[in-house]
Amino acid sequence: MTAGTTRDRITQTALKLFTAKGYDKTSLREIAEHLGVTKAAVYYHFKTKEDILTALFAERIRPVEALIAWMQGQAPGPSTRQEALRRYAAEVAHVTPLFGIFQDNGGALRNLAIAATYRDVMKGLMDLFLDPEADLASQLRCVLALLVVHGAPQALAGIGNSTKEERAAALAVALELLVSADSARFLLGDAHASEAQLPL
Amino acid sequence: MTAGTTRDRITQTALKLFTAKGYDKTSLREIAEHLGVTKAAVYYHFKTKEDILTALFAERIRPVEALIAWMQGQAPGPSTRQEALRRYAAEVAHVTPLFGIFQDNGGALRNLAIAATYRDVMKGLMDLFLDPEADLASQLRCVLALLVVHGAPQALAGIGNSTKEERAAALAVALELLVSADSARFLLGDAHASEAQLPL
Amino acid sequence: MTAGTTRDRITQTALKLFTAKGYDKTSLREIAEHLGVTKAAVYYHFKTKEDILTALFAERIRPVEALIAWMQGQAPGPSTRQEALRRYAAEVAHVTPLFGIFQDNGGALRNLAIAATYRDVMKGLMDLFLDPEADLASQLRCVLALLVVHGAPQALAGIGNSTKEERAAALAVALELLVSADSARFLLGDAHASEAQLPL
Amino acid sequence: MTAGTTRDRITQTALKLFTAKGYDKTSLREIAEHLGVTKAAVYYHFKTKEDILTALFAERIRPVEALIAWMQGQAPGPSTRQEALRRYAAEVAHVTPLFGIFQDNGGALRNLAIAATYRDVMKGLMDLFLDPEADLASQLRCVLALLVVHGAPQALAGIGNSTKEERAAALAVALELLVSADSARFLLGDAHASEAQLPL
DNA sequence: AATGAATGAGAGTTCATTCAT
DNA sequence: CATGAATGAACTCTCATTCAT
Known part of the structure; x- marks a missing residue:
């Protein structure tokens, strides 16, 4: 409170x-004006515009890294993955807006070091969900599972439901996808595992 | 070929x-230099930078509009939706890079008229897939179904498989999601239909 | 009708x-578009943008030159000047918009050869009204006399009367000023002044 | 002197x-180069090219506004108008070059907000001189009276006399015109006119 | 801890003009 | 008589960044 x-x-x-207008379209002048200080004041605290984003990111990526660490300490398997998904949904929710920046500004951020870091962390998480020997469809299901808990708020923005219910629905669908992926994996050799999805 | x-x-x-570096980060100077002409030559053909994007878009959005028209001519229902998804996968594949621009540059494009048009067309398509009275999870499944055939190439870029197989897998998973959504719809009154997805 | x-x-x-928007603010593109032809077509007829203005001017400056010639053929004196003013009012009225261009675009036209020509012609006319040995105030009255028949339409634009009455009033005031100038000249012992200028 | x-x-x-070459024909590069700074330095002090003109104007229009305020505090009538004219000549002289910009650049400035403001102020002043019920000629005389003290320097530029004498002559002629206008008013039954205006 | 002043690079855009066809 | 294509120079303006104070 006193310092910083x-x-x-x-x-x-x-x-x-950054969230409202995009990283590139937000100038330091704007940031400074919103705060009632000068640009130079901002530069006193951050060497670079990119540094602001980096700090933003560093503050918020930790839960994801913690989740990765947790998964690495567990025996790999469906139940670990499912629990991880639940935790991701619980802990990452309030972080989502930050990630929206990366999603929405791929073009603008492609050259920033921090974007690579973000991609690396996400890839690290993804790799713990993916079985490289599984069929493509199953891999896709896993990617989607993560993506849906990750991105549901944005994706459903057009439909406009309460955020809380959205997240619950997203988690449900994500788990469904995970289960589906695992069941395909289980039925080794069966490319589609089609009967598992049949409503009964 | 001869003219234009x-x-x-x-x-x-x-x-x-635009695809490689993002819309905003691509200057007209660059475009002109890549072509060995002057900026003014580009401005002879397009009144505005935005106009280039608009032309790009107009040339390529037609298949999506055609698909929408087709769906509107069919009786709504699961089989129409499934066929629509198949057609989307078949016809939209070569268009995907364009859409990547919109996905990747949300920030940069937020104010461009063409971005609104894009969103409108996409929403129009989506609405033909969504049952507004279905439960949230089912709506999510539909969104995801479209999204996965739409975005699989990008989403799987990190994994790097052959594009052809990717699309097949994406379509399979998408259809799976559609079926799942419809089955939930079918079990009217049951909010979650959760056991239906359990692999047995 | 056929040619040209x-x-x-x-x-x-x-x-x-040029009148509506100013010379500089009117681009050749605009002119061409208004006509439904290409810029190049305009360049077929005029080597230069300035050439258009020059042609415009040449077509319309003749009455002023004729007036100058007429004055030079008359004995100098109050009645000649008064008649010249009347003729100016009668013959220059429909030309005024062109001159508005010069008045309104002094800045923009300062470097154009045609602007110098315009100034020269006007100066030539003025010199026939001015007695270089008269006192400053009388010279000013003469300048004003010409200026008021010349510029009354523009000057009174804010007041908004019928153009015809405006011109009559302008001429009346202009003659008044001329008379006043000549009477001052007379009172200082000038040989040219006649009794006709005394008010009443 | 120290700051700014x-x-x-x-x-x-x-x-x-602006005075020498016109507003439009003066580029920011030129202004910057004349000062030995970069364009960006100019933009640090003024958000816009138009802002420079606006500042220029705001600094200099005050005497005119003060004059308007003074007139509004006086009883309307010939002597007030005459005194106002004298004050205008005295206080506005050193401001004239600025107004020359407006006079000379009608075309270029038509769309600038500041030009409208300028016209409004001038119209406000003019309205205090004009009797809307007087005959057209008298209105013209009033307009001319203001215009001649206002614009004499420019108008006489071709003749080239000492500025001081010019202004004296301009004021004399202007007062003459005012008197003439008021006497016409009197002869038409207006209550304000006094015998002082009758020539002789 | 913060400011005021300035910079260099570059953006999109517009214009008068040219020329082969 | 006219067009389509292109150019070079200029323009206003914005940005991230620096630095002496």
């Missing part, structure tokens, strides 16, 4: 603006 | 660069 | 646009 | 250049 107050206000404002 | 050579070369180069 | 049709349409359109 | 040095140098240079 301004620094924090900068990151907060930046997150708000 | 330069104009076409502009759109092609622009598509390549 | 397009040429004439160009000058007419140019006059309209 | 650069800002002031910008407005001064801009005034000089």
Whole structure:
């Protein structure tokens, strides 16, 4: 509260603006003006515009890294993956807006170091869900499972439901996909595992 | 082929660069230099940078509109939706890079008229898949179904499989999701139909 | 009618646009578009944008030159000047919009050869009204006399009366100023002044 | 003098250049180069090219507004108008070059907000001189009276006399016109006119 | 801890003009 | 008589960044 107050206000404002208008379309002038300080003041706290994003990211990526660490300490398998998904849904929800920046600004961020880091972390998480020997469809199901808990808020924005219910539905569908992937894996050699999906 | 050579070369180069570096990060100077002409030459063919994107889009959105028209001519129902998904996969594949621009540049494009058009067309298609009275999870499944055939190439880019197989897998998973959504719908009154998905 | 049709349409359109928006703010593209032809077509008829203005001017400056010639053929004196003013009012009225271009675009035209020509012609006319040995105030009155018949339409635009009455009033005031100038000259012992100028 | 040095140098240079070459024909590059700074430095002090003109204007229009306020505090009538004219000549003289910009650049400035403001202020002043029920000629005389003290320097530029004498002559002629206007009013039964205006 | 002033690079856009066809 | 294509120069303006104070 005493130290770093301004620094924090900068990151907060930046997150708000980056999310609302995109990283590239948010200028340092805007950030500074929103805070009632000068650009130079921002530069006192951050060497670079990119540094703001980096700080933003570092503050918020930890739960994901913690989740990765947790998974690495468990025996791999369906139940671990399912529990991981549940945890991801629970812990990553409030972080989502940050990730929206990466999703929405692929073009703008392609050259930033932090974007590579983000991709690496996400890939690391993904790799713990994927069985490289499984068939393509199953891999896709896993990717989708993560993606749906990750991105449901954005994806459903057009439909407009309460965020809480959305997340519950997203988790349900995600688990469904995971289960489906695992069952395909289980029925080794069967390319489609089609009967598993038949409603009964 | 004979007429409009330069104009076409502009759109092609622009598509390549917009996809590779993002819309905002691609300057008209770059486009012009890639073509060995001056910026002014580009402006002879397109009144605006945005116009290039608009032309790009107009050339390529037609199959989606055709699909929408086709669906509107069919009786709504699971089999129509499934066939629509198959057609989408077949006809939209070669268009995907364009859409990647929209996906990747949400931030940069938010204010462009063409982005709104894109969203409108996509929403129109989506609405033909969604049953507004179905439960949230089923709606999500439909969204995902479209999204996976639409975005699989990008989503799997990190895994790097042959595009052809990818699309087949994406379609399989998408159909699976559609079926799952319809089965939930079928079990009217049951909010979750959760056991139906359990692999047995 | 057969030859030069397009040429004439160009000058007419140019006059309209130059008057409405200013010379500099009117681009050749606009002129061409208003006519439904290409810029290159305009360049077929005029080597230069300035050439259009020059042609416009040449077509319309003749009455002023004729007036100058007429004055030079008369004995200098109050009655000649008064008659000249009357003729100016009568013959220059329909030309005024062209001169508005020069008045309104001093900045824009300062470097154009035609602007110098315009100034020279006007100066030539003025010199026939001015007695270089008269006192400053009288010279000013003469300048004003010409200026008021010349510019009354523009000057009174804000008040908004019928053009015809405006011109009558302008001429009346202009003659008044001339008379006043001459009477001052007379009172200082000038040989040219006649009794006709005394008010009443 | 100590603070705002650069800002002031910008407005001064801009005034000089706007006057010499016209607003449109003066580029920011030129202004910057004349000052030995970069374009961006100019943009640090003024958000817009138009802003420079606006600042220029705001600094200099005050005497005119003060004059308007003074007139509004007086009883309307010939002597007030005459005194107002004298004050205008005294206080507005050093401001004239600015107004020359507006006079000379009608075309270029038509769309600038500041030009509308200028016209409004001038119209406000004019309205205090004009009797809307007077005859057209008298209205013209009033307009001319203002115009001649306002524009004499420019109008007489071709004749080239000492500015001081010019202004005296301009004021004399202007007062003459005012008197003439009021006497006409009197002869038509207006209550304000006094015998002082009758020539002799 | 923060400011005011300035910079260099580059963006999109517009214009008058040219020339082969 | 006219077009389509292209150019070079200029323009206003914005941005991330630096630095002395």
